[in-house]
Amino acid sequence: MKTSERVRQILSWYPSDNPGTLTNIARLLNHGTLGGTGKLVILPVDQGFEHGPARSFAPNPPAYDPDYHFQLAIDAGCNAYAAPLGFLEAAAAKFAGQIPLILKLNNSDTLAKLEPCSAVTGSVRDAVRLGCSAIGFTIYPGSSARNTMYEEIRELTEEAKSYGLPTVIWSYPRGSNLAKDGEQAVDVTAYAAQIACQLGAHVVKVKPPKDVIYQEEAKKVFEKYQIPTKTLTDRIRHVVQSCFNGKRIVIFSGGEAKGTDAVLEEVKGIRDGGGYGSIMGRNAFQRPRQDAVKLLRAVMDIYKG
Amino acid sequence: MKTSERVRQILSWYPSDNPGTLTNIARLLNHGTLGGTGKLVILPVDQGFEHGPARSFAPNPPAYDPDYHFQLAIDAGCNAYAAPLGFLEAAAAKFAGQIPLILKLNNSDTLAKLEPCSAVTGSVRDAVRLGCSAIGFTIYPGSSARNTMYEEIRELTEEAKSYGLPTVIWSYPRGSNLAKDGEQAVDVTAYAAQIACQLGAHVVKVKPPKDVIYQEEAKKVFEKYQIPTKTLTDRIRHVVQSCFNGKRIVIFSGGEAKGTDAVLEEVKGIRDGGGYGSIMGRNAFQRPRQDAVKLLRAVMDIYKG
Amino acid sequence: MKTSERVRQILSWYPSDNPGTLTNIARLLNHGTLGGTGKLVILPVDQGFEHGPARSFAPNPPAYDPDYHFQLAIDAGCNAYAAPLGFLEAAAAKFAGQIPLILKLNNSDTLAKLEPCSAVTGSVRDAVRLGCSAIGFTIYPGSSARNTMYEEIRELTEEAKSYGLPTVIWSYPRGSNLAKDGEQAVDVTAYAAQIACQLGAHVVKVKPPKDVIYQEEAKKVFEKYQIPTKTLTDRIRHVVQSCFNGKRIVIFSGGEAKGTDAVLEEVKGIRDGGGYGSIMGRNAFQRPRQDAVKLLRAVMDIYKG
Amino acid sequence: MKTSERVRQILSWYPSDNPGTLTNIARLLNHGTLGGTGKLVILPVDQGFEHGPARSFAPNPPAYDPDYHFQLAIDAGCNAYAAPLGFLEAAAAKFAGQIPLILKLNNSDTLAKLEPCSAVTGSVRDAVRLGCSAIGFTIYPGSSARNTMYEEIRELTEEAKSYGLPTVIWSYPRGSNLAKDGEQAVDVTAYAAQIACQLGAHVVKVKPPKDVIYQEEAKKVFEKYQIPTKTLTDRIRHVVQSCFNGKRIVIFSGGEAKGTDAVLEEVKGIRDGGGYGSIMGRNAFQRPRQDAVKLLRAVMDIYKG
């Protein structure tokens, strides 16, 4: 697939990166149904680690099998498939060259309720060895352990860049220093996205923000400068702007499983606000296979729009 | 630009440093409108990480874009531009060779209210790779985590010096062991500056001190030896003296955004007290571009005297 | 592009390689006009180093420009482009993600007439940094320095595999221990191909063999077992068989510039003998651009059969 | 200066050290007015870091300048000058070869009142690079963080010895586990000196002990064996004995600034008890320069006795 003008423009915003890193960003952007459009739909499957197997896979038992997700991502025409070490190792050789892979380098289980801080469960060299096109990492701004995660990803990003691997940061505000209603507040989401960008992320993933402003100091600013936050489109636009004025790729998670109409409505809001795409796990793999493929294609149709 | 007598004198005060480090100190001192005068005006933009995007950039939305700040620093004739990893990576190649860069190696977000301790978010090798002329680092004397920061910067400074990179320390007294009114007290500010110098900083940045003496033991000394603290000029003089009798470069932050007259008045006080210059972020980039350039030039005019 | 049954079969013959290496072999096989057919046409441009600039580029002066060859390989629909460090560095970022790259890690100039032994002029980490999909290396069986080269590639291959990079070996019998007419003899060519395979090459490149049997001991065997060598197709078949019974990819160089008919005739022979494809330099880039594209497409048409 | 019999004897008590370390101990013992006598007077200036600049230098403002202290130590004929990184770096090249230097590797500020634990603010490699003859380090027996400091100095001492650098340990009992009146008790001081010796120090620095016995168990022993503690000379003798029966160099700090007679009286007590000398900071540099030189010479006259 030839690289489009839009992809070239996006790559031009990463001028400090070596050709290897640019090549892998291009691979993410050029693959699948949305290849060349500058939009992405990624299938992430880390819920087995994060939520446990039954909660993740019982709704659609073939999804217990690691092969299942590779094939789903390929058949649906996704740009990439992201998962922890175990799931990737289980089938990376079998599907070699068929879809760009993202190795999620840290993960957190929920057996114990602790201050949120993921464990580093994979290495950059694992990603290289498995033929991945990027590394993934989760940070929890608002956690007392946030600095630990910021310092880990700093080190991993530097190493990954030296191997030509871009970094995808999942930035989820969460922790004992943040009330529940702050986690998806528009000011907090935009702040979390900015932190990921400043840490050197090439791609940022956040949740679609809600119409809440959480921080006192931010409230004053939103009011004074009349930053609109009423519609999802408004809020997405603010988050995109907070990602270096749109010069960093920012995609939005689908969150918990919901109805098809709700999913597609949200995707339209993301598109209209200038978001770069979606990363959609449970809404995909917890549906029966044909429904999942159908939904993902419908999502892509909206982005192609 | 040829190196002036004044710059040569300043360099002579760093006799233990290798020629690479001296070369980069000279680059900071020789660049821009104030090049050769021995004075500096630096543009720092770390507020996206430290305060969040809307609070930082909504007052002047073009500032969401990382290119904006490079261009502002260049056009205003600043000596250098300082920012975290993400902002520098986004445009360092595009503006290569146009302005000395300072990579801020640690940063702290304010989503959670915790004992102040910045996370290390960049490496010395990042600074080398990006063509920077110095590293920057924040310490919080008064924080329970101060020793962690002192030990981090000790290690980073040693590494940086081996690569010919000088160190700029932002020294901000803050933390649960220090009352609010102590943070900018003149004795505390001078002490914070001294600590930075003893840690091996080549350039120290503190806030302009207020006419308060915070520590009991210091109060006795200030009284006994009649150290004047009434005017800003008096207090700057004491801080400069506390920086190895003026043999370490000490510059002053502009603090929160304020009116032009207030900014310029403060700068005159800094100049008259023998300060080496200003590091001015929000007062610059939160103004419309033309106003910012105008203000920075007015500041430089004062230093040029 | 989806991975075909044929590509899957080829990949199955490299079961000891990690998924990264398989992914990069798949990238070579899945890219361009021949993507998915299991056939390859590669553009190699190392003649500037090997023969000098005028001999290489004067016939078609735009070819002095490193960008030219990237664009030619892309427009002609080649599977990959191979070149030494300088040529790749000059444009790898500009064409990032548009065509798989092979970094030729050793090269030999012809200013001095010495026993053939290429200098190592690039590293595996260079290949990683530039986003390459493979490394390339030349060995000269028959040279007194052959063991030096065998040992160098052994080390480089091991390192490359750890980064997921396959190895392409150019195997050219040559040197003071081999008469001129032995260099392209069918027994010698097959032997050279076997050596490359045994050294761990994933892809082998040899010259199309001539109807000569050079070694005394080989002559007896070819006669005894009536191995046919009369037609190019016969000889290619023997070489393919010598590459682990066809389980290693073996491609054939075009050699010095010649007429279009001669080129295409040869390609048909390669195809009919089961060769995996062609690596065609001077016959491509020394022609005017449109002719080169036309010729390469004609070659691909033959392989697509 | 030739090494005297006495210095030879002292060196003989460090038989496990390499010749580099012995050479540096000899440098300390052979330099200055007391060279060859086996006695030492050292100028330490770490108060800028430990107490703040005004408290340290306002009584004698030229002392704000790092050059001042080098020159004072040289002119007064001291054996060595000890300071933190910043002060040494500021002038080590200028005064190279004129006086042995001791780099104080850890320091503690007093802006926050926390459990005493110095930060490591310099490295052994810094000491090597600056041409120092020893490293210095403070431990606070009695602090909850004592083990951290013991483990740090253990590691640093091992590294320093490998580079031929002896270690000077400042051993100051202090912390939440020790009442104020215990800090200079004779039993506690002797115990602190012993700990430093057992940690591998070549030179130990303690405060002159007071006629107090702090520990219950110690009290019984002092009484039973009638260890005299009434005069300073008695108590010094006990401390010297506690330093491996006098086979480790132990010197005494001057403590806070006081009158000349009081200083000299104390020094006589140290001499008569067999102490190796004094380390005298504030009593020297807080006096006007001529008075300081005069005082230090008077101290040396007593030791030369």
Added chain:
Amino acid sequence: MKTSERVRQILSWYPSDNPGTLTNIARLLNHGTLGGTGKLVILPVDQGFEHGPARSFAPNPPAYDPDYHFQLAIDAGCNAYAAPLGFLEAAAAKFAGQIPLILKLNNSDTLAKLEPCSAVTGSVRDAVRLGCSAIGFTIYPGSSARNTMYEEIRELTEEAKSYGLPTVIWSYPRGSNLAKDGEQAVDVTAYAAQIACQLGAHVVKVKPPKDVIYQEEAKKVFEKYQIPTKTLTDRIRHVVQSCFNGKRIVIFSGGEAKGTDAVLEEVKGIRDGGGYGSIMGRNAFQRPRQDAVKLLRAVMDIYKG
């Protein structure tokens, strides 16, 4: 000095390099009288090592002093000063920040007449420590030891790039495999330049070529394609084209000392053929100081044209 459009264009031809390397190329191009024009005049002084002191410096004895050459390069407005380790170490701190430095990493003496192969006499870390803006290295195509030099510079270039230092290659065809009249033949010079470019050089230095074609195979090509070689301008143009169609900086040495008119005539030819500038040693420093400054300025005037 602001970066001109021309400098930006030149930098755009090094898209695989990190911002640090681009910054240092910009420093070379932006400094001195020719700053911003895209042209360079560099002062190289390695003749003390290469030819011996009397042959080098007796014609102008102040040139025995290392300071002399720094000051000459600064006063004449050169873009950079290049020398071996000893000469740079002798004054790099004194002239820190006044002129970009190039550390020549290998050098060859002529006390013994051996097959030409320079010794590596400096390291990349030396260049970093001394604040250099580039490394320099000599290769001798035509020498039996050429591969040794190619492999050394490959390794040094990779290391230098990681520190943001560009590479200048002196490419001098020479050795027992090349007749004397081949050393400056136009085909050989162009070939030597191409080899340097393929090895990853950012700047190439060759001698001005003579109207001789040395290689048999090249002769045929020059004739067939009627490549003009009669005037120096013709020949320079061919060399520039051989440097990646002018996308690598190629400068020309002045060679042995000669009259002012001859020097200036040659420089005009270099300029008219599109050469990037001159590197002029003996013709500069063997003249009396005022004459040297005058000559270098006259050379720069021609390039400013």
